[in-house]
Amino acid sequence: METNGDYEAIVIGAGLGGLACAALLASDGRRVLVLERNDYLGGRCSAYERDGFTVDRGTHMITRIEGGPYAKLIRRLGLEGELRFICIESDDPPLIEFRGCRIPFPFAQWTRLHALALVPVCWRFSAREMVGSGLVMARMIADPGMAKRLDNIGFDTWLSRYMPEGPARDLVGSLPVPLFGVAPWELSAGMAITALQDWFTDASSGYPEGGSGAIAGTLARFISDLGGNVETSAPVERVTTYGGHVTGVRLEDGTRLRAPLVVSNLGIKDTMSRLIGARRLPGDYYHKVQGYRETSMSTVQVKVALSRRHLDAPCVMGSPDAGIDLAAFYRDVLAGRVPSSFMGIVNVPSNIDPALAPDGQQLLLGMMLSPCEAEDWEPWLDLCERGIEDLVRGALQHALWIERLTPLDVAASSGRTSTASLGLAQLPHQVRKDRPSVATPIEGLYCVGDDTGRNGTCSELALDSALRCHWGLQTAKQKYSASTREWYRDYKRVQTEVREQRLLREQGIDRDSP
Numbered sequence: 001m002e003t004n005g006d007y008e009a010i011v012i013g014a015g016l017g018g019l020a021c022a023a024l025l026a027s028d029g030r031r032v033l034v035l036e037r038n039d040y041l042g043g044r045c046s047a048y049e050r051d052g053f054t055v056d057r058g059t060h061m062i063t064r065i066e067g068g069p070y071a072k073l074i075r076r077l078g079l080e081g082e083l084r085f086i087c088i089e090s091d092d093p094p095l096i097e098f099r100g101c102r103i104p105f106p107f108a109q110w111t112r113l114h115a116l117a118l119v120p121v122c123w124r125f126s127a128r129e130m131v132g133s134g135l136v137m138a139r140m141i142a143d144p145g146m147a148k149r150l151d152n153i154g155f156d157t158w159l160s161r162y163m164p165e166g167p168a169r170d171l172v173g174s175l176p177v178p179l180f181g182v183a184p185w186e187l188s189a190g191m192a193i194t195a196l197q198d199w200f201t202d203a204s205s206g207y208p209e210g211g212s213g214a215i216a217g218t219l220a221r222f223i224s225d226l227g228g229n230v231e232t233s234a235p236v237e238r239v240t241t242y243g244g245h246v247t248g249v250r251l252e253d254g255t256r257l258r259a260p261l262v263v264s265n266l267g268i269k270d271t272m273s274r275l276i277g278a279r280r281l282p283g284d285y286y287h288k289v290q291g292y293r294e295t296s297m298s299t300v301q302v303k304v305a306l307s308r309r310h311l312d313a314p315c316v317m318g319s320p321d322a323g324i325d326l327a328a329f330y331r332d333v334l335a336g337r338v339p340s341s342f343m344g345i346v347n348v349p350s351n352i353d354p355a356l357a358p359d360g361q362q363l364l365l366g367m368m369l370s371p372c373e374a375e376d377w378e379p380w381l382d383l384c385e386r387g388i389e390d391l392v393r394g395a396l397q398h399a400l401w402i403e404r405l406t407p408l409d410v411a412a413s414s415g416r417t418s419t420a421s422l423g424l425a426q427l428p429h430q431v432r433k434d435r436p437s438v439a440t441p442i443e444g445l446y447c448v449g450d451d452t453g454r455n456g457t458c459s460e461l462a463l464d465s466a467l468r469c470h471w472g473l474q475t476a477k478q479k480y481s482a483s484t485r486e487w488y489r490d491y492k493r494v495q496t497e498v499r500e501q502r503l504l505r506e507q508g509i510d511r512d513s514p
Contacts, residue, residue, distance in 0.1 A: 007033045007229075009261040010249055012236045012275070013415060015043035017448035017462035018265030019219040020073055022228060024470040025261075027077060032228035033257065034220075035249070037235035042216030043265075043414050045459050051400065052358040053305050054211040057413050059347055059367040060459070061094075061315060063179070063195070066204040068456060069463035076467075083218040086352050087206040094205075094315040097391060098171055099123045100322030105315075109203035125168045132163030133172060140193055141200060151190030152428040158189040170326035178317070178345055179457035181295040181369065181422045183330040191426045195457050207314070207352040239264070239275045239445060246444035261444050263469065265462075267416045267423055268292070268436050268451040274417075276442065285441050292436065292451075293427060295420040297333055298372045298407035300380045302388055305400040306362040311392050314352045317345040320390035336371045338379045342387025344368035364388060364395060370407060372419045377406040422458065423450035438469040446472075 011022040014036035026032045040046050044058040062070065065085040074083055088094065093110030095102050101122045104111045111119070120130040136159060139146065150158055156173050163169040173184030176192040184192075199205070208214045220230045238250040239262055248258035264271040268289055272278075278286045319326075321341035332339040347365040350357035357363045366388040370380050381404040389396045396402070407419035424430060431454075438452045446469050453461025454468070 006248075006258040007031050008259060009033070009263065010035065010257060010259040011263045011265065012239075012249065012271075013037075013043070013265030013449075014041040014216065014220070014230060014232070015265045015414065015449060015462060016045050016215060016219075016459050017450070017453070017466050018263065019216055019223070019230075020463050020466035021263050021265075021446075021448045021469050022230075023077055023219045023222050024073075024466060025263075025473075026223045026226040026228045028470075028474075029226075030261075032223060032226075033259070034223065034228070034230040035234040035236055035251070036230070036232045037415050038413070039233050040213075041220055041230065041232065042213050044410065045212045046216055046413065047211040047213030051305065053350075053361075053363050054213070054356040055303055055305075055363065055403075056212045056349065056365060058212065058410075059299070059301055059345065059365045060212045061205060061207060061345075061347055062459070063205050063457065064198050064202045064460065065206045067202040068198070069460050069467060072467060073463050077222060079218060079222065082222075083215065084209040085206045086209055087204050088314050088352065092312055092314060092351070094317065095313045097316065097318035097320060099167065102316070102318075105317075107199050107203075109200070109205070120168070123168070123171070126164075126166075128164050129166065129168035133168055135162045136172060140197055144197060144201075147190045147193040147197065148432070149190070150193060151188050151431050151434075153189050154185050154428060155187045155189040155192040156185040158193075159184070167326070174326050174343075176457075177330075177369075178367075180426050181297045181299075181420065182425050182427065183296065183334060186296060186425070186427055188426050188428050188431045191431050191457075194455075198456075207349055209353055209355075211349065211353070211356055236275065239271075239442075241276075241280060241442055241445075244443055246442055261446075261473075263446045263448055265447075265449050267414075267418070267449055268447045269294075269418070270416050271447050272440075276445075280442070282441050289436065292424045293430060294418050295372075295422045295425045297369045297421065298410060298419050299367050299421045300370045300377065300384050300407070301368075301405040301409075302366040302381060302384045303403040303405070304364040304366070304388060304395065305357070305402075306364065306395055307398045307400055308360055309351075309362045310395045310398070311346075311348055311362070311364075312351065313348065315345065315347050316391050318391070319343040320387065330369075333369050333371055336374060338383060342368060342383055342390065344384065344387055346388050346391050361400070364392060372407055377408075381406070423461070426457075438465055438472060 008030040009025045009032045011018045011034045022032045022034045046057045047054050090110050093104040096105050106119045159169050176195045235252045236249045237252045240247045246262045250256050272289050324341040329339045329343050345367050350363040368384040411419045436452050438446050448465040450461035453464035455464050
């Protein structure tokens with residue numbers, strides 16, 4: 001790998017958190033280097049080309065385009081004209097299928113009010129269930145500050161105050177589950193309610209123009225235009241330190257690169273165990289990090305290219321089984337048993353951005369929750385494929401090709417050891433201020449990504465962490481003030497002297513002799 005001197009900041013991992021943080025640092029005038037172990041950028045939020053289709057490696061739908069971290073990042077970097085999102089309109093809303101009835105997703109941004117009032121009737125809710133679901137929605141809309149008071153109880157526990165046990169409560173509890181990868185009884189009620197409130201109030205769900213890979217591509221170009229470097233196929237073996245300060249990184253090929261600031265997008269557990277090691281960390285910090293819980297579930301995915309259009313909606317979710325027991329579905333997944341029925345999502349990104357598929361053709365991205373480990377993934381993939389066929393009837397008869405991905409593929413795209421679809425689970429006592437900080441005990445080392453993000457879901461967490469990291473570096477200027485620069489100059493001077501002495505010894509020269 002060719003290098004050109006030292007850098008002011010090195011970012012490990014070109015996921016959205018790493019690229020966003022690198023772009024923000026580059027906008028400050030810092031000389032930034034981004035190192036990515038894969039041969040592509042974006043991690044799970046990336047795409048590739050196949051037979052004229054632009055295919056996401058993950059299955060994405062962004063729930064907040066205008067009011068969330070995406071909008072903040074775009075405004076801060078001035079990328080309004082380069083990174084564009086397509087908002088899902090009410091003319092072609094996402095669909096949800098439950099108990100044999102398919103309707104527009106029951107949020108006011110996509111469903112007219114009179115139709116919204118008829119949702120409980122369509123799904124055959126009992127009178128108690130209707131009243132309870134109405135109270136739940138009314139509480140969430142009328143009391144925006146309620147969510148933070150409920151961070152440390154389970155979502156299903158909170159729902160049980162208003163709704164009796166049964167299909168209606170299972171359905172309401174399931175609405176935010178795809179965003180978190182956690183069963184309703186494990187998910188933080190505060191975070192679930194926040195996500196649902198955001199859907200109602202922001203009303204700007206959508207998809208990036210050009211596919212999810214367009215986000216990473218735009219950020220990488222921004223970094224390069226400001227003089228930074230983005231390198232792929234450059235796996236990092238170790239973060240190097242001296243006297244409790246970061247000094248740079250060592251690549252797997254032995255190359256050493258120096259910088260007083262290192263930002264890791266590898267995930268906080270992998271960063272501390274694989275790149276740092278317990279011996280260089282305070283014992284209580286290392287054990288606290290390893291004690292955080294990751295998500296209970298991962299996903300299997302099936303991607304299908306169709307020779308013609310079969311569905312007009314941008315997304316259809318739910319289950320084609322009219323009698324599905326959602327609670328039993330989650331229990332089966334958590335226990336590693338293949339469920340008897342499909343419950344998942346089929347995104348149709350080519351309906352949002354027609355440029356993602358050749359004219360007249362269509363791309364389906366199906367996803368179903370799964371355990372993180374299984375002896376045989378084929379039954380899970382078979383169920384997901386049948387679920388796509390049942391939700392988009394007749395589609396597979398016109399398939400040009402089908403790709404099937406397991407949680408192992410998820411881990412490969414993210415570079416993490418965990419196969420979980422997301423980072424640290426948003427559980428009670430593990431949300432907002434109780435999540436890890438972007439700062440670490442090692443001076444100059446920071447962690448970004450969905451582990452250290454505090455607000456939002458999925459990729460929103462990664463961008464939130466990048467914004468927090470940049471804000472922290474801006475407000476805590478002493479981190480990179482004259483004293484830190486003086487320390488780093490002293491470190492480089494010592495290293496130079498050590499190298500010179502080693503060279504002289506190899507040449508048999510005694511520098512102290514006359």
